Amino acid sequence: MSQSHPSAGRVAMVSEHASPLAELGGPDAGGQNVYVAQVARQLARRGHEVVVYTRRDDPRLPDRVTTPDGVKVAHVPAGPAAPIPKDELLPYMPQFGAWLAREWSAEPPDVVHAHFWMSGTAALAGARDLGIPVVQTYHALGTVKKRYQGPADTSPADRIAIETAVGREASAIIATCRDEVAELEAMGLPRGNISIVPCGVDPDEFSPVRGAERDRSAPRRLLTVGRLVPRKGFDRAIRALADVPDAELLVAGGPEQALLAAEPEAERLRAIAEEYGVADRVTLLGGVSREAMPRLMSSADLVLSLPRYEPFGIVPVEAMSCRAPVVATAVGGQLDTVVDGRTGVLVPAGDDSPDADHAVGATVRCLLDDPDLLARHGDRGRRRVLDRYTWDRVADGVARVYSAVSSVPSLSGVVR
Structure with a gap:
């Protein structure tokens, strides 16, 4: 990973089941895909070198892809190169983490940002012996899912214990709202390690459409x-x-x-x-x-x-x-x-x-x-x-967390 700007940082994102390349609106694309794609894009536009590591779920995928915004996406071999429900991916995370450790030992990133709890296990396995700081974003918590879904929850039985262990080892945690902070504190995770950075929206894409208003006589x-x-x-x-x-x-x-x-x-x-x-x-x-x-x-x-x-x-x-x-x-x-x-x-x-x-x-x-x-x-x-709630403001918040735990500068605005 070579730097493209004198003050840029090398950022690795791990998103094991949610690829930023997934077609928006498709069956495999949800909020995590959009978040990873948009934050990576904003950071790359600021001059940071960003690589997103996601699991290879199709044998036809190339090893690496570079998006028009300059974000590199690496397809990691971990388990069968086929779609697998995310709740069944945990057994393949050691393989994912070992692959990351080999990749990063040659050229370590400045900071790793893990998305979802299973990504956290792989990211920590890859970064632990290299001393690379890991920032964790959960996107959803097992405690909440279990509380509301009960027996219908298909998560692995030890999800909550693993989530807690990931949070304790991570250098920092990014929560998306105050309610999530309360859940994390209830898990025993220290408030001082948690920052709130919300999700975002593209206000140019989601903007009022002229002429969409309906006639007042209509229902x-x-x-x-x-x-x-x-x-x-x-x-x-x-x-x-x-x-x-x-x-x-x-x-x-x-x-x-x-x-x-x-x-x-x-x-x-x-x-x-x-x-x-x-x-x-x-x-x-x-x-x-x-x-x-x-x-x-x-x-x-x-x-x-x-x-x-x-x-x-x-x-x-x-x-x-x-x-x-x-x-x-x-x-x-x-x-x-x-x-x-x-x-x-x-x-x-x-x-x-x-x-x-x-x-x-x-x-x-x-x-x-x-x-x-x-x-x-x-x-x-x-x-x-x-x-x-613009993605630019979200990226500002994420970059501030990176800067607090690593040498990645908190650049604001577009630098290239």
Whole structure:
């Protein structure tokens, strides 16, 4: 790894299951892929030399790829060169870590940034004997997943113990929100090693789309977005719709619309809509491309983000970036991103009781009855994103953490 700028640093990112090259919106691309791709891109633009190490899951992949932004992506041989569910990857992490140790012994990076707990085990194995500092970002925590999923949690049995050990050995931990800090402290990890750096959004990609607004004579539009899984709370949005006359609800997520008929969660949501008498006002859109999402969000009177738990929750930030006001459950990162009464409204996560559903419906109805308030929420949300949640600002925060534990300078702004 040769430096391309006199004050640049050599940064290694380890993202074992989430490649920055994965097609956005595809089945294997989630928030971690986007985060790694965007932070790596921003750091490379500042002159840092960035290599992302991800597991080879296809024998046809080249050993290394360089993106147009100058980020190098290395495909590490660890386990079969085939797709494997991430919860089944732990046995291959020693092989991943041994490969990194050989790679870095020849030309060590200045700092290693591990993404997800299994990446942490591989990164520490590769860096430990070389004295390279490791920064850990979990993206999701086993304690939270186990609490909310219970027996349905498919994580390895020793995930939480390994996560704790990784956090104790790492030079620094990056949490994405205050709620995650509390979880990490409850695991026994020292607060002094934890910094908060949120996830981000591209405000040029997610921006208000002129002409997307709908005619006032049309039904008011509610939108909810996310993976088609029960914890995202789409069922709660459907039940709340029963208390909001003259409104439609669009649900964006899951496979393409033609394949929704075979999706169990889609079938469950349709049954709930029938039960509550709103089936004619609920549309399951299936998966929506990132390119189409800004127009869809810009067309919504309100974006509903009602998960039962959420490590960070990028949907409210993307919605605010499109100047869409948000009703969100007071969980996880949404407690930080959505300012209650300023950029939208926070509602209790609730217990799926009728009273909780009616409360959400009443909140939505009051907001829809005040278009001027909705507009103010939307304007303030967009300003909040520009102030706090651009990828440039996220990269500033990440670079400050690197600088605190290594020789990597905290460069601000584009240097090349």
